[in-house]
Amino acid sequence: MGLYGAAGAAVLVLLAGHFSLSSALEEKKVCQGTSNKLTQLGTFEDHFLSLQRMFNNCEVVLGNLEITYVQKNYDLSFLKTIQEVAGYVLIALNAVEKIPLENLQIIRGNVLYENFYALSVLSNYDVNKTGVRELPMRNLLEILVGGVRFNNNPTLCNVETIQWKDIVDSAYLNNITIDNNSHPKSCEKCDSSCPNGSCWGPGPQNCQSLTKTICAQQCSGRCRGSSPSDCCHNQCAAGCTGPRESDCLVCRKFRDEATCKDTCPPLMLYNPTTYQMDVNPDGKYSFGATCVRKCPHNYVVTDHGSCVRSCNAETYEVEEDGVRKCKKCEGPCSKVCNGIGIGEFKDVLSINATNIKQFQNCTTISGDLHILPVAFKGDSFTNTPPLDPKELNILRTVKEISGFLLIQAWPENMTDLHAFEHLEIIRGRTKQHGQFSLAVVGLDITSLGLRSLKEISDGDVIISKNRQLCYANTINWNKLFGTKSQKSKITNNKDEKECRTLGHVCHELCSPDGCWGPKPSHCLSCRYVSRHKKCVEKCNILEGEPREYMENLKCLQCHPECLPQVMNQTCTGPGPDKCIECAHYIDGPHCVKTCPAGIMGENDTLVWKYADANKVCQRCHPNCTYGCEGPGLEGCPTPGNARI
Ligand SMILES: *[C@@H]1O[C@H](CO)[C@@H](O)[C@H](O)[C@H]1NC(C)=O
Numbered sequence: 249m250g251l252y253g254a255a256g257a258a259v260l261v262l263l264a265g266h267f268s269l270s271s272a273l274e275e276k277k278v279c280q281g282t283s284n285k286l287t288q289l290g291t292f293e294d295h296f297l298s299l300q301r302m303f304n305n306c307e308v309v310l311g312n313l314e315i316t317y318v319q320k321n322y323d324l325s326f327l328k329t330i331q332e333v334a335g336y337v338l339i340a341l342n343a344v345e346k347i348p349l350e351n352l353q354i355i356r357g358n359v360l361y362e363n364f365y366a367l368s369v370l371s372n373y374d375v376n377k378t379g380v381r382e383l384p385m386r387n388l389l390e391i392l393v394g395g396v397r398f399n400n401n402p403t404l405c406n407v408e409t410i411q412w413k414d415i416v417d418s419a420y421l422n423n424i425t426i427d428n429n430s431h432p433k434s435c436e437k438c439d440s441s442c443p444n445g446s447c448w449g450p451g452p453q454n455c456q457s458l459t460k461t462i463c464a465q466q467c468s469g470r471c472r473g474s475s476p477s478d479c480c481h482n483q484c485a486a487g488c489t490g491p492r493e494s495d496c497l498v499c500r501k502f503r504d505e506a507t508c509k510d511t512c513p514p515l516m517l518y519n520p521t522t523y524q525m526d527v528n529p530d531g532k533y534s535f536g537a538t539c540v541r542k543c544p545h546n547y548v549v550t551d552h553g554s555c556v557r558s559c560n561a562e563t564y565e566v567e568e569d570g571v572r573k574c575k576k577c578e579g580p581c582s583k584v585c586n587g588i589g590i591g592e593f594k595d596v597l598s599i600n601a602t603n604i605k606q607f608q609n610c611t612t613i614s615g616d617l618h619i620l621p622v623a624f625k626g627d628s629f630t631n632t633p634p635l636d637p638k639e640l641n642i643l644r645t646v647k648e649i650s651g652f653l654l655i656q657a658w659p660e661n662m663t664d665l666h667a668f669e670h671l672e673i674i675r676g677r678t679k680q681h682g683q684f685s686l687a688v689v690g691l692d693i694t695s696l697g698l699r700s701l702k703e704i705s706d707g708d709v710i711i712s713k714n715r716q717l718c719y720a721n722t723i724n725w726n727k728l729f730g731t732k733s734q735k736s737k738i739t740n741n742k743d744e745k746e747c748r749t750l751g752h753v754c755h756e757l758c759s760p761d762g763c764w765g766p767k768p769s770h771c772l773s774c775r776y777v778s779r780h781k782k783c784v785e786k787c788n789i790l791e792g793e794p795r796e797y798m799e800n801l802k803c804l805q806c807h808p809e810c811l812p813q814v815m816n817q818t819c820t821g822p823g824p825d826k827c828i829e830c831a832h833y834i835d836g837p838h839c840v841k842t843c844p845a846g847i848m849g850e851n852d853t854l855v856w857k858y859a860d861a862n863k864v865c866q867r868c869h870p871n872c873t874y875g876c877e878g879p880g881l882e883g884c885p886t887p888g889n890a891r892i
Pocket residue numbers: 320374375376
């Protein structure tokens with residue numbers, strides 16, 4: 249059976265606002281659509297059933313509409329409900345006589361077939377030369393993006409008469425390919441009432457409606473007749489029944505209840521009293537080309553306020569105030585993986601050349617990590633080649649190990665455990681021999697380099713027989729331990745005196761808690777202060793670029809809108825409201841690069857401000873609808889722009 253048809257049609261209910269005159273509920277049924285191109289899913293019967301499951305009852309297709317491999321005598325009448333397709337339409341390799349897309353009004357072309365085509369009608373005939381005769385798309389008035397291609401449809405009637413430049417956007421006029429061998433003799437002619445003889449089929453109901461090429465010059469887009477008063481609003485697609493943005497047949501961008509808009513009502517608004525962006529109680533999310541108060545069940549909200557099926561790779565899903573949202577991950581997104589000895593790694597001895605790829609992007613290891621000599625030697629018994637040392641970098645995303653970390657082999661020419669430099673915590677919930685949560689034995693490294701390690705929650709530490717290793721004995725392990733009973737055993741590494749002679753000692757900016765290696769970024773903690781995890785002597789408070797403030801002995805940057813002060817502090821904290829002086833302008837408590845200009849505020853009004861002589865943002869006169877350069881009506885740019 250077709251796996252692809254699994255997602256059925258979802259129902260989206262749009263409630264009209266309570267102040268709207270129309271109290272009618274408007275309901276549009278949406279479906280996902282498909283991306284199978286010319287792939288056949290199972291038998292002709294399976295393929296048809298999966299098509300029917302996907303599009304039955306669907307009005308708006310969020311992806312592509314693909315009608316393929318439909319054989320003679322199948323009934324496609326369920327396609328009559330479809331009004332909108334957001335991606336492309338592909339009609340190919342069908343032998344069925346009629347494809348009744350009678351109510352399709354718009355193809356948005358957000359995705360194109362073969363890079364150029366929003367509508368492709370290809371090879372619709374079978375071995376017996378029966379095939380598609382009727383394609384009565386009499387309501388198709390608009391293709392927003394993409395061209396049209398008709399190839400090899402020897403039995404198709406009437407469609408060669410269609411004037412595509414009324415439907416297709418002018419940017420795609422070069423991408424209209426209609427082959428000219430298809431005039432089956434048995435076709436009925438277009439009705440004599442059709443404009444210039446253009447029709448989708450016989451009878452007056454199948455005449456092509458023209459809504460662009462017939463418009464008066466004054467019209468910016470579509471029209472419902474040739475007089476200048478027949479122009480549609482420029483938010484309309486396809487056509488209209490009147491001049492307003494609520495009279496469109498279909499919206500070009502977004503539909504908010506009955507009105508077509510460029511964007512959905514914003515989720516945040518500028519609040520002129522607090523000088524901040526606040527949540528807009530009337531904000532809406534975009535779902536396809538509609539504005540909705542809530543995303544449908546099983547959808548999540550992106551940071552742009554659109555409803556999507558799942559968060560993309562750089563974001564993760566969270567629930568906030570009852571809304572499921574996608575949030576940007578800080579660093580790599582969290583991913584929990586099994587450790588050695590668990591799940592797919594049961595009975596595995598070590599991370600090795602075969603399994604290391606399965607640790608890609610892992611941030612948390614549930615279980616233990618073992619790196620044994622067999623990894624680098626390879627193992628003929630389990631048919632494992634030697635591990636390429638470069639592959640160890642895959643482990644760099646690991647921040648947390650719930651069990652223990654055991655390292656008994658490491659590439660000879662690598663001086664520290666660089667692959668674990670982002671490891672923050674070893675929980676020690678399981679221990680090697682029931683005792684150790686960190687064991688580093690018999691390596692040639694000169695320093696451990698575990699500079700992010702902040703906690704070893706349970707279990708003892710053994711660092712032993714690493715003949716070149718310095719620094720390990722400088723570490724105050726008790727600072728890392730989570731319990732009082734934990735012990736560290738640091739033995740048989742390089743002699744401490746020899747280390748000192750070689751200058752392998754902690755950097756002077758480190759505190760006496762010791763270090764993981766020679767650099768100021770290797771300190772367990774700092775003697776003075778730190779900047780980006782590196783120890784420094786002092787913060788750039790009075791001088792130095794960029795200027796900083798200090799919090800918990802960390803140097804943190806002032807907001808870029810703060811004006812650097814000479815021999816004085818520049819800011820008292822993060823954020824543009826903590827500057828001593830602004831670099832550009834000040835809006836309430838906030839330093840800003842420019843005063844708010846045309847930002848959406850309450851009641852659908854735009855907020856405009858100008859900067860006065862003291863560089864303070866002041867509100868324009870309410871009648872200056874395009875902003876101002878000064879106070880009062882005189883500040884409006886030209887008298888003509890003032891609202892009278
Ligand atoms: C083609 O016609 C023959 C004879 O009428 C019939 O047996 C065969 O099933 C037809 N093939 C298709 C694909 O319809």
